[in-house]
Amino acid sequence: MSTEAHVHAVDHHDDHGHHHHKQTFIDKYIFSTDHKMISKQYLITGLFMGIIGILMSVLFRLQLAWPDKQFTAYEIFLGKFGADGIMDPNIYLALVTIHGTIMVFFVLTAGLSGTFSNLLIPLQIGARDMASGLMNMFSYWLFFISSVIMLMSLFVEAGPASAGWTIYPPLSALPQAIPGSGAGMTLWLVSMAIFIASSLLGSLNFIVTVINLRTKGMSMTRLPLTIWAFFVTAIIGVVSFPVLLSAALMLIMDRSFGTSFFLSDIYIAGEVLHNQGGSPVLFEHLFWFLGHPEVYIVILPALGITSEIIATNSRKPIFGYRAMVASILAIAFLSTIVWGHHMFVSGMNPFLGSVFTFTTLLIAIPSAVKAFNYITTLWKGNLQLNPAMLFSIGLVSTFISGGLTGIILGDSALDINVHDTYFVVAHFHLVMGISALYGLFAGVYHWFPKMFGRMMNKNLGYIHFWVTVVGSYGIFFPMHFIGMAGLPRRYYTNTAFPYFDDLADINVVISIFAFITAAVQLVFLYNFIASIFYGKKAPKNPWKSNTLEWTTEVKHIHGNWEGEIPHVYRWPYDYSKLNKDESDYVIAGQDFVPQNVPLQEHEEEMNH
Amino acid sequence: MTVFLVLAVIILFAVAMWQMSKIFKLSQVKPKDDSQVANDNDNRIQGKLMLGFLVFFYIFLIVGFWKWTKVLLPQAASEHGTDIDQLMLISMILIFVVLIITQFLLHYFAFKYHGKKEQKAVFYADNDKLEFIWTIIPVIVLAALIIYGLFTWTAIMNIEEDDDSLIVELYAKQFIWEARYAGEDNTLGKANVRFIEGVNTIGIDASDPYSADDVPARELRLPVGRKVIFKMRSQDVLHSAFMPHFRAQMNTVPGMITQFAFTPSITTEEMRQDEEVIKKVATINQIRREKSLDLAARGEETLEPYEFDFLLLCNKICGASHYNMQMKIIVETQEDFDAWIAEQTTFSQTMNPLD
Numbered sequence: 029m030s031t032e033a034h035v036h037a038v039d040h041h042d043d044h045g046h047h048h049h050k051q052t053f054i055d056k057y058i059f060s061t062d063h064k065m066i067s068k069q070y071l072i073t074g075l076f077m078g079i080i081g082i083l084m085s086v087l088f089r090l091q092l093a094w095p096d097k098q099f100t101a102y103e104i105f106l107g108k109f110g111a112d113g114i115m116d117p118n119i120y121l122a123l124v125t126i127h128g129t130i131m132v133f134f135v136l137t138a139g140l141s142g143t144f145s146n147l148l149i150p151l152q153i154g155a156r157d158m159a160s161g162l163m164n165m166f167s168y169w170l171f172f173i174s175s176v177i178m179l180m181s182l183f184v185e186a187g188p189a190s191a192g193w194t195i196y197p198p199l200s201a202l203p204q205a206i207p208g209s210g211a212g213m214t215l216w217l218v219s220m221a222i223f224i225a226s227s228l229l230g231s232l233n234f235i236v237t238v239i240n241l242r243t244k245g246m247s248m249t250r251l252p253l254t255i256w257a258f259f260v261t262a263i264i265g266v267v268s269f270p271v272l273l274s275a276a277l278m279l280i281m282d283r284s285f286g287t288s289f290f291l292s293d294i295y296i297a298g299e300v301l302h303n304q305g306g307s308p309v310l311f312e313h314l315f316w317f318l319g320h321p322e323v324y325i326v327i328l329p330a331l332g333i334t335s336e337i338i339a340t341n342s343r344k345p346i347f348g349y350r351a352m353v354a355s356i357l358a359i360a361f362l363s364t365i366v367w368g369h370h371m372f373v374s375g376m377n378p379f380l381g382s383v384f385t386f387t388t389l390l391i392a393i394p395s396a397v398k399a400f401n402y403i404t405t406l407w408k409g410n411l412q413l414n415p416a417m418l419f420s421i422g423l424v425s426t427f428i429s430g431g432l433t434g435i436i437l438g439d440s441a442l443d444i445n446v447h448d449t450y451f452v453v454a455h456f457h458l459v460m461g462i463s464a465l466y467g468l469f470a471g472v473y474h475w476f477p478k479m480f481g482r483m484m485n486k487n488l489g490y491i492h493f494w495v496t497v498v499g500s501y502g503i504f505f506p507m508h509f510i511g512m513a514g515l516p517r518r519y520y521t522n523t524a525f526p527y528f529d530d531l532a533d534i535n536v537v538i539s540i541f542a543f544i545t546a547a548v549q550l551v552f553l554y555n556f557i558a559s560i561f562y563g564k565k566a567p568k569n570p571w572k573s574n575t576l577e578w579t580t581e582v583k584h585i586h587g588n589w590e591g592e593i594p595h596v597y598r599w600p601y602d603y604s605k606l607n608k609d610e611s612d613y614v615i616a617g618q619d620f621v622p623q624n625v626p627l628q629e630h631e632e633e634m635n636h
Numbered sequence: 637m638t639v640f641l642v643l644a645v646i647i648l649f650a651v652a653m654w655q656m657s658k659i660f661k662l663s664q665v666k667p668k669d670d671s672q673v674a675n676d677n678d679n680r681i682q683g684k685l686m687l688g689f690l691v692f693f694y695i696f697l698i699v700g701f702w703k704w705t706k707v708l709l710p711q712a713a714s715e716h717g718t719d720i721d722q723l724m725l726i727s728m729i730l731i732f733v734v735l736i737i738t739q740f741l742l743h744y745f746a747f748k749y750h751g752k753k754e755q756k757a758v759f760y761a762d763n764d765k766l767e768f769i770w771t772i773i774p775v776i777v778l779a780a781l782i783i784y785g786l787f788t789w790t791a792i793m794n795i796e797e798d799d800d801s802l803i804v805e806l807y808a809k810q811f812i813w814e815a816r817y818a819g820e821d822n823t824l825g826k827a828n829v830r831f832i833e834g835v836n837t838i839g840i841d842a843s844d845p846y847s848a849d850d851v852p853a854r855e856l857r858l859p860v861g862r863k864v865i866f867k868m869r870s871q872d873v874l875h876s877a878f879m880p881h882f883r884a885q886m887n888t889v890p891g892m893i894t895q896f897a898f899t900p901s902i903t904t905e906e907m908r909q910d911e912e913v914i915k916k917v918a919t920i921n922q923i924r925r926e927k928s929l930d931l932a933a934r935g936e937e938t939l940e941p942y943e944f945d946f947l948l949l950c951n952k953i954c955g956a957s958h959y960n961m962q963m964k965i966i967v968e969t970q971e972d973f974d975a976w977i978a979e980q981t982t983f984s985q986t987m988n989p990l991d
Contacts, residue, residue: 053954056931064763078837088757102673117959118955171851173684181905185812187896196952196953197876199874199953199954199955202872202873204873205873205955206956207809208956210818214853217711251819277882291891292870292890292891293830293891294829294890295809295829295830295839295872296872296873300829300832306873306891307889307891307892308890308891309889309892312772343751344757344758344759344760345760347761348763349762351767351771370771373885373886374889375887375889376791378789378794381789381793382786382789382790385782385785385786389778391644392774392776393774393775396771397767397771397774400767402742403741403745403768403857404760406641406745406747406749407745407760408757408758408760409757410749410751411679411750412673412674412679412751413686413752414673414678415676417674421686421743424742425739425743428734428735429735431741432731432735433731434728435778435781436724436728436731439727439781439785440786441719441720441723441785441788441792442723442785444884445720446953448878448951449951479721483673484672486673486678487656490682498692501696505697505700506704509700510706510707511706512708513707514881514949516949516951518953518958519959520958520959520961524959525940525962526920526939526940527920527942527945529920529948530916530919531646532923532932534704534707547649549944554653564671567671570671570672570673574836581749600846601761604756604757604759605759609849624850
């Protein structure tokens with residue numbers, strides 16, 4: 029043991045062999061600085077928040093399908109807000125608000141990017157841990173605190189924040205306007221401020237780690253696409269999250285200290301407020317300066333994950349590696365200059381609308397390139413249809429279906445009539461919600477053996493996939509129609525408009541699909557928990573993958589590799605590469621060449 | 637009891653899943669393969685399911701269109717609305733062509749190239765020509781769409797007042813719409829929430845000479861064929877004036893005046909005679925009759941039959957009754973409109989009823 033520790037110390041300056049100390053339970057499972065444990069913490073917290081978010085959607089889908097019926101479920105879950113089985117209109121708005129907040133930030137930002145950036149960045153670039161394990165631990169615990177505060181806000185007297193997840197003032201600033209804008213909104217803002225701090229600590233760590241800690245031979249063009257995606261996502265996060273923090277701080281000041289950043293000329297509850305000169309449009313600009321990059325913060329890691337999984341399971345290199353990297357960079361850059369397409373009818377200058385239409389439709393180009401490259405990767409492959417692969421294919425499908433309607437929403441002239449209708453709800457749920465969730469599921473199925481040392485049950489995975497994939501199209505495809513029929517989103521019931529009476533049936537169809545889809549997530553949950561304890565023990569490299577994480581031992585050790593960190597000699601996509609005379613694979617009888625295998629005799633390196 | 641039922645369902649569900657996974661396990665050809673990695677058998681089955689899903693996807697599209705296109709909005713009732721509908725149609729056709737082709741390729745490849753032991757994947761990492769093609773095609777198509785869209789947008793949003801245009805203020809507050817016509821001088825008097833008092837519910841500045849002939853109104857009537865310029869204000873929170881039949885929408889923002897303009901091209905009466913509208917109204921009334929029977933059986937109030945009207949809805953979350961913030965819009969001939977507006981009381985008459 030001691031000789032090994034010595035080798036480490038010489039081999040790698042930041043490995044002091046301290047993993048040989050006996051770890052206490054608290055060190056190992058709670059205040060751990062090990063990136064693998066932190067990633068598990070992120071995943072489990074994210075899944076827990078996801079259960080709450082999905083449960084909320086089940087409740088409001090129940091209300092939307094049968095607005096004139098009473099349900100005991102409301103009384104059970106909503107307490108006084110569901111008295112006599114009737115949902116309070118304010119709590120309906122609170123449900124959609126917190127559903128959005130939880131799913132976007134807590135599940136798809138922290139749960140997805142937090143989990144897999146933490147797990148994969150050190151493992152795939154060949155580092156013993158993150159640049160700063162301590163900062164990483166703080167990042168998780170700040171996320172945990174912000175989750176707790178968000179959950180606490182559900183129990184305040186007047187109800188949680190209910191101004192929509194975009195919390196536009198003045199509605200979010202004035203408790204007179206909606207009860208949820210009292211203590212509930214304060215907790216929401218505090219929770220998000222802490223969340224942003226957590227996200228920044230995490231992102232800075234990811235960036236520094238990718239830049240500085242790559243193993244020998246791991247040039248930027250040899251990075252797996254997962255790492256490219258996580259790296260660029262972290263950069264977008266660092267650029268845009270601080271802007272949301274400033275918006276939140278200004279809103280806190282407007283709410284509590286009498287400033288007028290976003291408020292002006294308001295008469296409410298029988299009196300004129302003193303606020304003068306502020307503009308809600310300013311808040312919308314600040315919010316969407318984060319808000320739009322945020323959707324790419326959500327989807328890029330999912331695209332990175334699927335790039336890796338599709339290549340591995342196709343037994344083929346990802347098609348157009350350079351184009352994939354270029355499109356990630358292009359999407360990231362464009363994502364920061366398109367925020368105005370959420371504001372075409374906000375009252376901002378129409379000329380700005382033209383500019384944002386232009387930049388928005390440009391973003392379709394790199395997105396299209398990615399979709400075509402995925403499809404080409406499948407072409408003439410030898411597809412191993414594992415659950416992770418199915419979810420990756422599902423992601424490409426929903427990314428295309430949802431992305432295409434973006435052409436309509438990004439076009440300012442067309443946006444006028446579908447803005448804030450169910451058409452928008454259908455669009456963004458498919459293109460970022462469902463797609464990113466598929467990315468999350470794909471990642472969990474694929475890297476479960478690495479995280480927990482066991483395999484998940486594939487048959488339960490197949491059931492989970494097929495019901496989910498049919499169910500989610502069943503939910504969101506009909507939604508386009510009710511949106512184009514002119515039905516606004518965030519309506520507690522549509523019965524106030526006889527004009528919408530013929531949409532009631534479609535809402536029932538949507539809700540039934542939603543309940544089935546939500547129920548089948550229990551299969552995943554069961555599979556996940558049962559496999560942690562009783563799953564089949566995983567081999568070292570179950571998917572025959574090239575990337576470095578599969579060169580580590582199944583049993584987790586602090587520092588990842590027992591001996592020397594492997595060196596890298598090739599890109600990660602040498603699947604089914606043939607030798608010089610094309611008689612067999614480069615390594616005879618094995619259709620993959622891991623990154624740490626030196627070039628064989630007469631082998632040419634891919635000039636990608 | 638309910639809690640017990642819910643628990644029972646969850647437990648039964650778990651048992652069902654457990655049994656299902658057992659059946660799957662037992663149905664494996666080689667019982668020894670419990671690696672949990674897809675084998676040839678899995679690949680074959682899942683590949684076929686991919687093809688099955690593709691068929692489901694297309695059928696779902698067709699059934700969706702067959703059943704649900706009738707709920708969509710009827711023809712546009714404003715002049716610019718037809719341009720928007722035209723652009724929408726072109727974009728939709730484009731979207732569906734791309735959607736059908738790409739989904740086919742994706743799922744068909746997933747079926748066709750499903751893994752087999754002896755099969756070798758083709759090492760195909762790059763093709764600059766192909767990538768150039770599928771970069772340049774979206775560039776061209778999108779450029780065309782962008783240009784078309786921008787022309788339409790600029791035409792709609794370029795609001796120029798001419799002599800003939802009618803100026804109307806839309807005023808939003810939780811959870812009511814109000815309107816104010818500019819009167820004979822066709823100029824709205826100044827207004828601010830600080831002037832709200834008594835009957836002056838929308839805060840018109842009485843000291844502004846332009847305000848005297850303004851006509852506050854609780855219903856929105858518009859003459860057909862004449863450009864209407866809406867100046868919008870909000871008294872409390874953000875609202876959005878959404879008039880889907882006219883393809884018109886603009887947020888109302890406290891502290892600023894936003895504007896939108898359109899020319900109504902079809903009167904309410906004409907719209908009621910529109911074929912699509914007649915069908916839609918018939919369907920709605922059928923639904924309402926069935927519901928009424930149900931309600932009557934329970935001794936509750938029945939629903940009134942529905943007649944088509946243009947709508948102004950609130951489309952920005954604004955509080956508890958956001959779902960019921962509406963105003964009827966009536967489009968009528970210039971003569972009818974003139975007769976109606978002549979009957980209304982002006983602002984100065986409202987403020988000084990004795991004069």
